Amino acid sequence: MADVAREANVSGQTVSRVSNGRDNVDPETRERVLEAMRKLGYRPNSAARALRSGRFHSIGVIMFTLSSFGNMRTLDAIAIAAADAGYSITLIPVPHPTQGEVSVAFDRLSEEAVDGVIIIVEAHLLDENDVVLPAGLPVVVVDSTARDRYPVVDTDQAHGARLATEHLLELGHRTVWHVAGPERSYSATHRRESWEATLRAHGAEVPPVVVGDWSSESGHELGLELARNPEVTAIFAANDQMALGVLRAMHETGRAVPDxxxxVGFDDMEESRSFWPPLTTVRQFFGEVGRRSVEALLHEVESGEQEDSTLVATELIVRESTAAPRA
Structure with a gap:
């Protein structure tokens, strides 16, 4: 910094203001300093800056899985929102989410020096007392619960499941069968509970639930089981991948969709409009979930105050996979 100051014929304080992006520097002087930086190959030392300011300008992300459509879309939005705010992200995957694994992930992030953490763990882990999170570190939770300890940003899972179920009932189907996600999944639980509550509110029979693992393979296997039952005329799958497997099973068994x-699926992944027939589904706004999670975290980092939890609305996208039942 002293070399830059000599080269630009300014004070070290002026160089500091320019390197930190302050606006109280004359434009001509700023350009002279920037030119000196370029000439000398000067790069501001982020570690030294962190020691002075107490900020690392880094966000930690603990994620349950990198394979799911929703998680990757949310992570993409978090990375973009963080970069726009001048922050980098440090990702710690937790392939087998247990209480101990989440605690270990926090320990690893503590070594990486982050200003706060976003947790994307869809299992019901954060409801359990054995998860130890470090005190004083800002935390925002996505797609889970946190017993009111931390702000939660999530899709309104219950509303989306209600939209899907009511759509099928309003078409005239007597009831709706459900291909649910894994029992340990927070999202799957809320979708299943809302599906059941909606059927009961409309006086419809509640069929037995069949449980998959989010994959199209499990949807296909369960779809073959449902296809053998002639009473099944409407199916709500807890995600688009399992809905794809259901569509294949119906095709293989000669049960036409939607005749x-x-x-109906859930997610509105890009490929859903190219399924055959194009899939009616519930759209989740993963980009909005990611953006709001970063906003909530940085609000606490900068102010020390937690924001309220946020639910992002869902939208029913009606395509050609649903129709009124045959008379």
């Missing part, structure tokens, strides 16, 4: 069986 004999209507199918």
């Amino acid at each position: 004999e069986v209507s199918v």
Whole structure:
């Protein structure tokens, strides 16, 4: 910094203001300093800056899985929102989410020096007392619960499941069968509970739930089981991948969609409009979830105050996989 100051014929304080992006520097002087930086190959030392300011301008992300559509879309939005705010992200995957694994992930992030952490763990882990999170570190939770300890940003899972179920009932189907996600999944639990509550509110029979693992393979296997039951005329799958497997099963067993069986998914992944038939589904706004999670975290980092939890609305996208049942 002293070399830059000599080269630009300014004070070290002026160089500091320029390197930190302050606006109280004359434009001509700023350009002279920047030119000196370029000439000398000067790069501001982020570690030294962190020691002075107490900020690392880094966000930690603990994520349950990198394979799911929703998690990757949310992570992409977090990375973009963080970069726009001048922050980098440090990602710690937790492939087998247990209480101990989440605690270990926090320990690793503590070594990486982050200003706060976003947790994307869809299992019901954060409801359990054995998860130890460090005191004083800002935390925002996505797609889980946190017993009111931390702000939660999530899709309104219950509203989306209600939209899907009511759509099928309003078409005239007597009831709706459900291909649920894993029992340990927070999202799957809320979608299943809302599906059941909606059927009961409309006086419809609640069929037995069949449980998959989010994959199209499990949807196909369970779809073959449902296809053998002639009473099944409407199916709500807890995600688009399992809905794809259901569509394949119906095709293989000769049950036409939507003439004999209507199918609704959840997510609105890009490929859903290219399924055959194009899939009616519930759209989640993962980009909005990611952006708001970064906003909530940085608000606490900068002010020391937690924001309220946020639910991002869902939208029903009606395509050709649903229709009124045959008379």
